Structures are given as structure tokens and as C-alpha cells.
Amino acid sequence: MSTLRPPGLGPIVGHTTDRTCRLWMQAAALDDARKSVADEDRRTIGVLVVLERGDHLIPPAIRPIFYFRLHREFDRTGTFVLGRDTGLGGAAPYVLEPDTTYRVRLASLALDDADDNDACVSDEELARRLPDPRVWATQIDRLLAPACEAVFRTAPPADRVADALALMLGSCRYPGLLWKIKESDRIFGPMYDQLAVEAHGARPSLLVLCGDQIYADVFHRSVPIGLADTHEEFNQRYQAALGSFNMRRLLRHVPVYMTLDDHEIEDNWTQDRLHWPNKKLMFNLAIGTYMSYQWSHGPRNYGRRLFYSFDTAGYPFFVLDTRTQRYMESVTGSLEDNHLLGRPSLDPDEPSQLDVLCDWLVAQQRDRGDVPKFIVSTSVFAPNPVAARAGAPVARLEQSDSWPAFPNTRRALLRTIVERRIQNVVFLCGDVHCSSVAQLSFRGGGAEDLRAFSIVSSALYWPFPFADGDPSEFIHDSRDPRTPDTFVIRDGVTMDYRAWNFCNDDNFCRITASRPDHTIRVQVLGRDGEPIRVKGPYKKPVDLTGILELAPW
Numbered sequence: 001m002s003t004l005r006p007p008g009l010g011p012i013v014g015h016t017t018d019r020t021c022r023l024w025m026q027a028a029a030l031d032d033a034r035k036s037v038a039d040e041d042r043r044t045i046g047v048l049v050v051l052e053r054g055d056h057l058i059p060p061a062i063r064p065i066f067y068f069r070l071h072r073e074f075d076r077t078g079t080f081v082l083g084r085d086t087g088l089g090g091a092a093p094y095v096l097e098p099d100t101t102y103r104v105r106l107a108s109l110a111l112d113d114a115d116d117n118d119a120c121v122s123d124e125e126l127a128r129r130l131p132d133p134r135v136w137a138t139q140i141d142r143l144l145a146p147a148c149e150a151v152f153r154t155a156p157p158a159d160r161v162a163d164a165l166a167l168m169l170g171s172c173r174y175p176g177l178l179w180k181i182k183e184s185d186r187i188f189g190p191m192y193d194q195l196a197v198e199a200h201g202a203r204p205s206l207l208v209l210c211g212d213q214i215y216a217d218v219f220h221r222s223v224p225i226g227l228a229d230t231h232e233e234f235n236q237r238y239q240a241a242l243g244s245f246n247m248r249r250l251l252r253h254v255p256v257y258m259t260l261d262d263h264e265i266e267d268n269w270t271q272d273r274l275h276w277p278n279k280k281l282m283f284n285l286a287i288g289t290y291m292s293y294q295w296s297h298g299p300r301n302y303g304r305r306l307f308y309s310f311d312t313a314g315y316p317f318f319v320l321d322t323r324t325q326r327y328m329e330s331v332t333g334s335l336e337d338n339h340l341l342g343r344p345s346l347d348p349d350e351p352s353q354l355d356v357l358c359d360w361l362v363a364q365q366r367d368r369g370d371v372p373k374f375i376v377s378t379s380v381f382a383p384n385p386v387a388a389r390a391g392a393p394v395a396r397l398e399q400s401d402s403w404p405a406f407p408n409t410r411r412a413l414l415r416t417i418v419e420r421r422i423q424n425v426v427f428l429c430g431d432v433h434c435s436s437v438a439q440l441s442f443r444g445g446g447a448e449d450l451r452a453f454s455i456v457s458s459a460l461y462w463p464f465p466f467a468d469g470d471p472s473e474f475i476h477d478s479r480d481p482r483t484p485d486t487f488v489i490r491d492g493v494t495m496d497y498r499a500w501n502f503c504n505d506d507n508f509c510r511i512t513a514s515r516p517d518h519t520i521r522v523q524v525l526g527r528d529g530e531p532i533r534v535k536g537p538y539k540k541p542v543d544l545t546g547i548l549e550l551a552p553w
Helices: 123-129 178-185 188-194 231-243 245-251 271-275 279-293 353-368 394-399 407-419
Strands: 009-016 021-026 042-053 065-070 077-082 101-112 149-153 164-170 204-210 256-259 308-312 315-319 373-377 425-429 435-443 452-456 487-490 493-503 507-514 519-526 546-549
Touching: 009 077, 009 101, 009 149, 009 231, 009 245, 009 256, 021 101, 042 077, 065 077, 065 123, 077 101, 164 188, 178 245, 188 245, 204 373, 204 425, 231 245, 231 279, 256 315, 271 279, 315 353, 353 373, 353 407, 407 487, 435 546, 452 519, 493 519
Parallel strands: 164 204, 204 256, 315 373, 373 425, 425 452
Antiparallel strands: 009 021, 021 077, 042 065, 042 101, 101 149, 164 507, 308 315, 435 452, 435 493, 487 493, 507 519, 519 546
16 A cells, blocks of 8 residues: 555646546656556556635544545546545545635555456445544545645535636647747646636636637648657647646636547547547547546436536536538538538437537527526637638638538528527637637528527637637628628528637736626737737737626526
């Protein structure tokens, strides 16, 4: 039996409800340089101790303590759902209260394991090999708080809609090279500081990271230098990204919801590449590490599908998987067989991701009325690139790597919004290294009163703003005769949009939904944490705070 060690990575505060919190960690490295936590003759166990509830310290003698598995097959990572799980040994779940702050510590144990690697040891058998968890009640205090402590606040009661909800949105963290590596971590310091800032009735209560949390291809997928194509290299990308100082501190203090984009696999990934030599192995490695480090601390409420949904403070979210079910067939001159959210379902008992999303929208409108419905899409829903506007050549549309290349997917989703009168849909997007806000508008079919918006936050760190993400690359008004981009939903029904507040400086967005005045405030904050007031090479003064007028809810 070893002593307690702080996590090798984490802890990370994951999916949090009014009664539960999913906490993630990875096992620590061992003191013996000849041993590794990856060794097959080692078994790793997580230990979770609850130290504080609200303003009340819990005496060591009655601290809730739980064991849980850190699995070999998931890079010695594991999660524990505090408030629901019983842990190894079957201890009673610890009851969490809504809208309450908790402080916990996580640590790991490494045990010698003489069992055959193929043998399955049950939770009950493993619990019999462990000491009474009470032995760790005071020992865990010896560990340094920054290495093992997480602080989180449960959501308000789930049966009512909060007057205000604030969240932070960001995407695209380029890792940096050489002495620039530290720069890629800089923006997460101000993001952490935002957690203490109350504005417009709320502090940020969740963080949405909208793809490209790592860059498996630092340069380009065709350049072998810096290209992750082994298990160890994918692991190293996550270790570097999630283990940097500011990022690690931030993830210990706010529930985070992540989804993947192309750079978690390779640039502009589509499923059609699985037919290419060596791509299947690379895809398996990429998705395996993604599931261990990002997906595992999310809600995981659609089996092993990577998309998911959740509610917080009465506001619903649906997080799309726009990569692993993206098909772009090489049919010359046609977009008809391109699918962003999986191929169309052939059986109602086997719905596609698009079916699940549309059914979810209908259910939210039926059950919650006009409460804003947030859809997280790594690919930008609006605005489109100028080069991918309506009528552009198929090759240009496909090169956009976004919704314009998948008109049938977009049409089916918009048809659901229009025909089922889904009010206050808000897309949260990333990817393009240029933040913006856009309002969608509808004509025909009695849909003129529907409100829908797209908010883009990108990039958290991208050192080459001159290379892409220039505001002039994107359509500002789809009705402008210079860049016409009206989208036909069906005969007599169309969608247009107007976009503004473009900025390709490093940024994240603080988004606040306010029920009393039925608005969403979008504030673009720079890498110093201050609102961006000048932008571009000429430092033009701007006000990038957007006020979006929604229908009352």
C-alpha cells in the first residue's frame, strides 16, 4: 500500500447539477522512477474527501470519504459523481444541497497487483483489499491545496428558472512553441478571476470550451513535425494543455463542459478519412484520449455518443458532436450526401444525432416555453465566410469546414425551428479565430417573430491573427447585394442574418442571460480580462458588448 499522492492531473470539476457534481482526476506519478502508473502490476485508486459545506468546516472524524477506480484503460483517469455514487465498498451517497459551495480534496493510491492483467476484480473484492477510508481523514490535509483541491457550487433548484445565468465561452487554444508555450496559458488567469465578478445579477457558473482544446497537429496534418500519431503523443498534448498553471486552477473551480473539434483529431477531419491508410488507428487513438480527458467528466447522457445535453439553473443546453459523425462524400459538384450530424436515420428506433437534437428542441419548447435554448456547435452557424456564401462553388463551400457545406443538415434543423415555432434558440460557437454575434431572421411561414442568435468566441490563443480570422472574411449582412447569403428553408420560407462585433484578438466571451429584461449580454474580454475596447492593427476604438433582445421568457 502506498501513501496518498495528489492527482497527476486535475482535479477537474465536471457536470454539476443542483444535487450532484462529477469530479475527475488522473493518478499521480510514482516516487519510484523504475515504476509508472501505467505499469500493469499497479492498480490505482482515487480517494475523495469532502472538507467543507457552505461556510461550515466538516470535522475530520465525520468527513465523507470515498474510494473510486482510476482505470488502466483510460490512462489511469476516473470520475466520481458526488451526491450519487457510493464508491468502492458501498458507502452511502453524500447528499448535496442546491446553490451551495463545497470544498473537496482528491488524491490517489497505487497498489501492487499480482492478478493477471486480463482478470476482472470486482468493486467488492477491491474494497476488501483497501484500508478503512477513515485513515485518510487527516492525512489528506498534508497535501498542498493547489495540487488536489476543488471548489464548486451546485446549481440552483432545478424546478425553476433563475433570473440570471452567466457563463464563459471560449475555443481554440493553440499550444504555442518554445518560449511561447506560457503565452497559451495566459488567458485562463483572467478567466479564473471572472468567477468572483458579479455583474448583471450573476457570477459565471459554468465554462463552455467549444473545441480545439488541444492541437494534435501543431503545424498541418501533412507535416510530420509536431503531429500526434501515437498514444503517448496524444496523452502528452492533454497533459500539457490541462496541466498548465492557469488552466488547471480554473478547471478546479468551475464546472466545465467540453466538446471536440478537428484539432483533437486532425485538421478539417471528416469520417470519410477512415478509408485512408493509417487514419483508422490515428482516429482510435485520438477519440480514446478525448474520451478519457474531456468527454468523461461531462453528462454522458446518450450512452457512448459524444453529444450530450444538460440543464443548469433552468436553462437547457445541447452540445453537438460535429466531428465524429461528419460525412463529406467526394461526389463532384454536389452537397447532397454531406451530413454534419450523422447520416439520416432509416428507422425511428435508431435516431440520428440530428433527430435527437430536433426532438430535444421540440421537448424544450413544450416543457419550458420561451426559455433560451443553447446549442453548442464547434462549427459556426452564422455568419458564413464570404467565400462560402449562397451560390458559391461546391469546392468553396466544402473548404469552409462548416455549416455551408451541409445544407441538408442546416435545412432540417431550421425547418424544425420554424415549423415547431422554437423560440429563443442561441448557438454558441468557436473555431474560426474571430469572435462575433449574429441575429438570425426568418421570412415566410409565419416565422417572422422567432428570435435566434449565434455567438462566436475564438480564439483563446492564436498567435497568427494576420493569417486567418480577419473580419473581412465573413459576411456581415446576408441581404447585402455584395455578399448575398439568404438560405432557403423551404418554398416561401428563408433565413437571413446580420453579424457584428467582429474581433480576432485573443478573447473569451462572458455571456449573461437576464430574465427580467429578456436579454443576453455578450461581453468580449481580452487576454488581460478587460473588455476589448480597441482592436485590429490600427487600434480602432470599439465597444464589443452586444445586447441581444430575446422574446420574453
